[in-house]
Amino acid sequence: MKIGILGAGQLGRMLALAGYPLDLDFVFLDPAPEACAAPLGEHLYAAYEDENALAEFCRQIDIATYEFENVPAKTAEFVAHRVPLLPAPLALSVGQDRLSEKQLFDQLGIPVPRYMPVATREALDLAVRHIGLPAVLKTRRLGYDGKGQALLRAAADVDAAWQKLGASSGSAKLILEAFVPFERELSCLAVRGRRGELAFYPVVENVHRDGILRVATPRANDPLQSEAEDYARRVVEHLDYTGVLAFEFFVADGHLLANEIAPRVHNSGHWTIEGAECSQFENHLRAITGLPLGSTALRGPSVMVNFIGHPPADADLAAIPGVHIHHYGKTPKPQRKVGHATVTAADEAELKQRLQRLQALVDASAQ
DSSP: OEEEEEOOSHHHHHHHHHHGGGTOEEEEEESOTTOTTGGGSEEEEOOTTOHHHHHHHHHHOSEEEESSTTSOHHHHHHHHTTSOBSSOHHHHHHHTOHHHHHHHHHHTTOOOOOEEEEOSHHHHHHHHHHHOSSEEEEESSSOOTTTTEEEEOSGGGHHHHHHHHTTTTSSOOEEEEEOOOOSEEEEEEEEEOTTSOEEEOOOEEEEEETTEEEEEEEOTTOTTHHHHHHHHHHHHHHTTOOEEEEEEEEEETTEEEEEEEESSOOGGGTTHHHHBSSOHHHHHHHHHHTOOOOOOOBOSOEEEEEEESSOOOHHHHHTSTTEEEEEOOOOOOTTOEEEEEEEEOSSHHHHHHHHHHHHHHHHHHHO
16 A cells, blocks of 8 residues: 655654554655655655646555645645545644644643633734633634743743734734743643544653653553543534544643644654554554554553754764654754654653663753
């Protein structure tokens, strides 16, 4: 079977690496000339709006999927009319827009921080009066890794936030959200098969800095596991979803507040390659091709650390027992995810020691 992937970044790369043992082949469509997944399949170098390239993409494949949620809606519809596209375009349209996400969560009874849409400077003032400060002003679309947002701590920050995110056109598609003084950030990775079967990985505790995920740690027997699964189940069943979906939450007062969904495999699930019985990448492919889902059980204690900007030297990484290195084939660049390492261990004490050694290397390489 030949799988088409819209996008050819590191997620597409890891999907292909998981798929070749299943006798799957891959075609990528991506506008980047040096897309890092390109060596792992055929790369159609074209814009997502190029209908000739999209038609060729569809001719070569049996099933299509995507590795990031900002594929244009028209592209998704074009592909979906020619080959099965999983997850379906509805999930993309919701995942692309923070307002649509929040409205869906409201509809499904999933708690969210207070929010209001913002299109004009006057609407921003109204939203600030209604929600209060501190708050976070965000673009509804395209923001990721801390981009497209501004923290408003006091009234003096409002104008600067508008100048940064909304003033260029006089009107904008923004959303103001109440700032959540969270205790933890968790994500829940759900996988749903073509016949509606469901599986969940252990929730993952995430640490961000400058809006970028730095460390992701799966938590076996977390007290919020069942609550996270309940909310994720509501979303995937409502969307008639097929594949892996990541649901990110804030933990406040001991309960979950929904932040956002990612209708794809996710950075907080990279630990599953070595840390789970079946990785999120293999399970996504199993789901969209109709194979039985693999076990989401932990193999043992593990943690993932992202390489941001520049990775440590391989010799230093390999000297730490239990460290598994993943490079993405990307040119080092500040604030860019260029790889990650997963650390595994026999017990939590050993994991902590190995993580400390790894973190020291990662911090030194970023300086």
